[in-house]
């Protein structure tokens with residue numbers, strides 16, 4: 312490919328709208344073009360890299376016995392209504408009526424469609440286990456598209472679905488996919504961490520994410536440096552700091568004029584925040600929920616949402632709290648009736664807490680659970696934090712930011728039951744098929760490679776997914792000898808089947824070297840009047856500083872060696 316003909320121009324300035332490295336570099340390299348918010352076109356260089364990622368993924372899916380098929384992006388909304396996941400996806404689901412006023416959805420994922428297909432094509436235990444996948448366009452109406460290709464509204468995803476007779480079979484399929492995913496990341500040069508995750512709108516029980524730790528990541532991962540425990544912050548557990556317990560003392564009212572926050576109350580009464588109980592109010596599907604948690608700990612809203620089995624959860628407004636007869640700033644679980652109370656299990660470690668009195672400017676000392684109030688449920692709804700104890704080995708937990716590059720789910724039977732996907736066992740008894748779901752977004756994977764592998768000059772592609780392998784860079788092309796030798800070498804490299812990007816522009820050496828670095832092509836071959844004095848070319852690997860002179864007649868062999876060695 313000739314750079315002069317390339318569709319997509321490099322630019323020197325960092326685009327103002329780009330807030331992540333991958334977004335900046337993809338725009339500067341002329342690899343993507345934003346068509347609408349969260350909607351991008353891939354120009355030829357990025358498309359070549361994406362196709363290579365696609366082929367790696369396809370190869371690993373096929374090796375794991377996945378069967379490739381193709382399902383439509385356009386789906387009847389009815390299918391989503393049958394599983395109830397139209398509500399779980401909410402506004403993220405693109406829906407619209409067709410000309411006959413039948414509601415359609417643009418698929419954000421394909422569990423419903425494939426379960427319906429399975430209901431027609433799987434009858435017997437002999438048909439199982441089975442794994443099927445496709446690589447296709449998905450649509451999600453993200454509230455906040457960001458980071459270029461990192462969070463978009465239209466994207467290519469590989470989604471595989473496993474079908475098994477029982478949980479044991481599902482475990483086997485799950486482990487097979489887990490291994491295949493690890494192979495994919497290794498082949499793309501990414502160190503992806505296996506992280507316990509919340510299932511979110513997809514649903515199901517166990518789920519794991521693969522996360523690449525980078526500064527620009529918007530997911531927080533809590534992990535243990537001493538054992539292998541790692542979990543998304545939505546899901547992470549921890550051993551909460553122990554606080555002193557003691558004999559329960561009698562409840563006593565204390566005046567706290569103007570003190571409404573935990574900081575103010577604990578400062579005023581000279582007790583640590585961990586010696587207080589905090590009241591937090593939520594509206595879950597329209598209903599007020601009273602949450603009680605130790606004053607030094609924050610509520611994990613994903614855990615709370617899962618405990619409540621609700622679709623929508625938000626903080627209550629002060630007006631909603633007051634309307635329920637509660638004194639904001641001095642809210643108390645004591646004496647409350649008619650409101651669902653959910654307590655974090657932190658309230659049972661420790662004794663004699665300070666809590667609100669549900670009277671203005673007043674708090675209570677020596678509040679003890681369950682002596683003084685009852686909760687409808689006491690469970691872990693806390694946000695785990697770095698510094699707390701690892702739930703597996705009790706070492707201190709750490710935290711880091713990362714990008715989710717894959718998500719796998721043990722779905723179980725909730726979708727197959729609703730869509731009639733069942734099989735008959737050897738005794739003739741019918742059972743719902745046990746399903747798993749495994750997804751990778753290709754564009755996000757590409758962007759994550761750039762987030763992980765770049766320097767101040769540009770992208771550093773791993774050879775496996777680089778758009779081209781060789782950047783053929785003649786200097787002073789107006790020199791007839793340079794032009795002649797470069798032309799011969801370009802023809803030769805192409806004839807040998809090597810992937811060459813030929814910078815045939817009459818630009819200065821500085822411009823050409825900068826673009827070669829920006830585009831991140833793994834090997835640069837420079838031909839100039841100087842190298843031709845010894846009938847040689849200069850070969851340099853992208854991230855390395857030093858180069859080597861190689862005689863022209865040995866170039867092809869040297870390049871082939873370099874390409875097979877990496």
Ligand SMILES: [Zn+2]
Nearest residue numbers: 535538701704
């Ligand atoms: Zn640990």
